[in-house]
Amino acid sequence: MSFRRSNAGISNYKRFFKVDYIAYVEGKTDLQYWESLFSIFRPQLRVRFEKKDGIENLKDIVEGVLHGEIQNVFVCRDADYRPLIGNDQIHPRLLRTYGYSYENDFVTEEAAAAVARLIAPRPIDENFIKRAFRRYTFRLSKVGEAILRMDVSFAAVGEGLMSRKNPRDLMTGDEKSGYVFATLEAKQRYRERIKKGERGSIDFAPHGQVFPRYYCGHSIFFVFLTWCRAVVENRCGRPQNASNGVIKNHLLSHYNTLVRPATRDYMEAQLADL
Structure with missing residues (x-):
């Protein structure tokens, strides 16, 4: 049985650390992200961040906040x-x-150029990287949008279409060339899934294009980094060693210039309301 403070204890927990708020996040990498955004958009707030290792461990706190x-x-x-x-x-x-x-915030041309510049063994043409990434994401989106919408619709009524634990799921390719969607496998999986029940009815119109914004973050980041490494190797030789963690830190440190304006505006407005 795990220890759980009372609602009053959680509400007053901030006093032990002399901060304005306690912020609970899902995991370690999420902690770095939210720390960065608070430092950018609400630097005046004193916040202590604590990770809870998954959304399931946050449910009772979410309910407590919702009910006041x-x-x-x-x-x-x-x-x-x-x-x-x-x-x-x-x-x-x-x-x-x-x-x-x-x-998902970093699946942008600017972020692709930043990663390429970081790992390239010699100077690389960033405009070329941006153009190439724009073409690549356009090609991915033509198939990815349909697959993602199907996955969301099925997930709304039970089991989805894709695995969110395997970043290569429904993808074909390799580390040298990058990855694209395996359309034949996706069609076969759809035929198998529809036998278990119809899709849920989802109105996607208010959301516009949902790929890559709502594609599994772990998977889209794997595809993104694989492409960056492949294009650098094809363009100017073997990439320099840089772990995914190092790359994420680099992207977070340049958040304002690498994410799309709509992303930045949404997050800034959300934190401004606190």
Whole structure:
């Protein structure tokens, strides 16, 4: 049986650390992301961040915040599919990512150029990288949009179409050439899935294009980094060693210039309301 403070204890927990708020996040990498955003958009707030190792461990705190039983905390979560399937819980102190998770923020031409510049063994033409990445994401989107919409629709009524644990799921390719969607396998999986039940009815119109914004963050970031490494190797030789963690830190440190304006504006407005 795990230890759990009372609602009053959680509400007053901030006093032990002499801060304005306690912010609960899902995991270690999420902690770095939310720390960065608070430092950018609300630097005057004194916030202590604590990770809870998964959304399941945040449910009781979320409920306490929603019902007014817990004060002085923020809950910082991945959006996942909640905004799309209509079960997004709205409260000023329940914060969420703009897309599926924070990794989706960086699937941009500017971020691709920043990663290429970081790992390239010699100077690389950033305009070429941006043009190439624009073409690549356009090609991915033509198939990815349809697959993602199907996955969301099936997930709304039970089992989805894709695995969110395997970043290579429904992808074909390799580390040398990058990855694209395996359309034949996707069609076969759809035929198998429809036998278990019809898709849920989802109105995607208010959300516009959902790929890559709501594609599984772990998976889209894997595809993104694989492409960056492949294009650098093809363009100017073997990439320099840089772990995914190092690359994520680099992207976070340049957040304002690497994410799309809509992403930045959404996150800034969300934190401004605190």
